[in-house]
Amino acid sequence: MERRIHAAAVQFNIALGEVETNLERALAALRRVREQGAELAVLPEMWSTGYDYKRLPELARETPRVLEALRDLARELGMVLVGSLPEGQGDRVYNTAYVVDQGKVVDKYRKLHLFSNMGEDRFLAAGDRTLVVPTSVGRLGVAICYDLRFPELFRKLALEGAEILCLSAEWPKPRQDHWRTLLRARAIENQFFVIAANCCGIQGKLDFFGMSLLIAPRGEILGEAGESDTELVAAFDFEEMVNYRTQIRCYQDRRPEVYGTLP
Template identity: 75%
Template sequence: MTRSITAASIQFHIAFGDVDANLSRALAGLRRVSEKGSSLAVLPEMWSTGYDYKNLAEQAEQTPRVIEALKGATAELGMVTVGSLPEKEGDVIYNTAYVIDRGAVVGTYRKLHLFSTMGEDRFLGAGDRTLVVPTSAGRLGIAICYDLRFPELFRKLALEGAEIICIPAEWPKPRQEHWRTLLRARAIENQLFIAATNCCGLQGKLDFFGMSLLISPRGEILAEGEESPVELTALFDFKEMASYRFQIPCFHDRRPAIYGTLP
């Protein structure tokens, strides 16, 4: 591994149910981080609409045109972007992350773990597979928001060769420290880069704190947002990851025969 890239997190206030406004914000953010040399940009979870459950089926019908706009922008800017959108298949709506690499959708991931506390399981279908995908910015593993609380998913992505795990999120107050601690833990225990983007601002009764993070394989915070819209950038040097894995060979020292298959 001799590559390095500049990664970006595009944190903004999602206009509830307003696809056009959110698309404009996302495209403008992509252009700004591209001007800073970014080749990878992560958008928030359900960034085109927010969790507008009442109108989600109708709004999901606009997702294809949103994807076309992102394909055009990433082709023009020479970038990879990751963010989740409502996807409709038959009568089911999924929270789906799209990986778009320089004009092409190269992978999709439907959120595996639905946050039953907020009723996601009543309105959305759950995914049934993980995703690690090679891109021009590196091998990306994908997780979405609540997935962060399930470390076995992240270990699977790491074992499948992920160099960067991208995490779109809508993570509300008051669980800021859980967000920060879990993200650093996932980076440290898997010795890889994390690019996590949370939204900010009020959506109904929920207050989103932002605090998007770009994290090194050592768990160092390379860039962190506050509570306002912001674009973060940081250098992800893959030589650093290789060096750290050599110094502390956690993957070599694993003992999966002892762990067995977890129930």
């Protein structure tokens, strides 16, 4: 049976700490991609607030309201939406990607790898589990930004049945080459689709280059953004993925008994 969906990456300049402004931008962009046929859309990392570190506990209290608006829109438009928001729990704040399927939060993923170079580990708590979740558009593996540099995470998602990787990011200059290379590698080596939504514009001392990407399992770029607010939409043909996995049998030819447990 033929399976084909339209997927989107939403890229915009996140206004630091301005929840209402960011929410309005995101909802408007999601409506635009739905008009282009998108059934699945990914938003950037911490898209409602940006990395306003000192105010994160306060801003996290807005997340239930933001999530409610996202659920309402997903229900109205019949979409699956993914994006990360600050999640408060007790005295901790997590960078949490929520998966909303047509109005229902079906699961969430807390960022595993915190970027110590930027002090994330001083202000945020790390998650402790990976996520592959079945949705109305397929099985989604979820990751956030710095996670991209840890290939073992993505192989685990692939082995657990991920068909589409959804990655939210705030990936700044000057590491554009790493971003593009690693995303294509994750798609090719795991033979799944990739949606990577980055932010753009300047936040404090950081300049974000955008360059959100939609990538096919063979590494073909289906859509690539520039450095300004953009929405990308492309078709994902699951038969292509199945055919590629049949032609190049990476999963069957693995030798896990030799690899052992990595230290």
